Amino acid sequence: MNSILLLQLTLILCSLLLTIGVIIYLKQQMELIILPIQHVGQKLVHPLLEKPSPIPVNDLLQTNNKQQLLIFTDTSCPHCIPSLEQFLETKKQRKLDVSFSILLKNGQKEDQELYRDNKTNMRIIPVDEQMIDAFQIEEFPYYIMVEDEIISYAAPFPDGLYSRISAK
Structure with a gap:
């Protein structure tokens, strides 16, 4: 026992x-x-938020838009295309009026077809490591809103961005 x-x-x-x-x-x-x-509970902030864009966006994109969304992606990023597709779907559903460009790290001309569709006229700009470093991008995808050459939004997801964009 x-x-x-x-x-x-x-x-x-x-x-x-x-x-x-x-x-x-x-x-x-x-x-x-x-x-x-x-x-936990602390807001991690991009170092360039509320500061001037390190590169004049209007010169880079050859446009005069006061508000420009830059979506940084990488050809080797498995999350970039689904994130972009979700952004485009939300943009379409909410009828958001925003000019945006995709800055494609390590992009080649043939890579641009990954993001191309007939309904969306989006700019796809291949960028190098210097451009990524200038904007202090450490992860992909990364969404940066530039308004009047000042960075007003910077995050790896566009969720907080939707309330800042007006509808058509």
């Missing part, structure tokens, strides 16, 4: 130690995936 009780206590202790080990391991893995605790 004592040996059965001792065996049960040993099994409970082993299960408890294994559970604690799994919890510690998962906690370490989660720290690699999500922001550290000190960043």
Whole structure:
């Protein structure tokens, strides 16, 4: 009888130690995936937000629009095309009036066809590492709104942008 009780206590202790080990391991893995605790609740802001564009956008795009959306993408980015498709669908549904261009890192002429459709007249501009560095882009896709040569929006997703764009 004592040996059965001792065996049960040993099994409970082993299960408890294994559970604690799994919890510690998962906690370490989660720290690699999500922001550290000190960043929770803090707004991470792009360093150029509310500052002048590092490159005159009207010169770059050869346009005189006061409001211009730059969508930085990379040919090797698996999220860029779905993000752009979602943006185009939302733009169409909400009838948003915004001039935008796609700045394609490592882009070649044949890569432009990935983004081309007959309904949307969008500018696709191949850019190099210098342009990416000038705008301090560290991830793709990245949406930057420039209004009167001042960066008014900068984020890896366009969700906060929709309220800033007027409808047609």
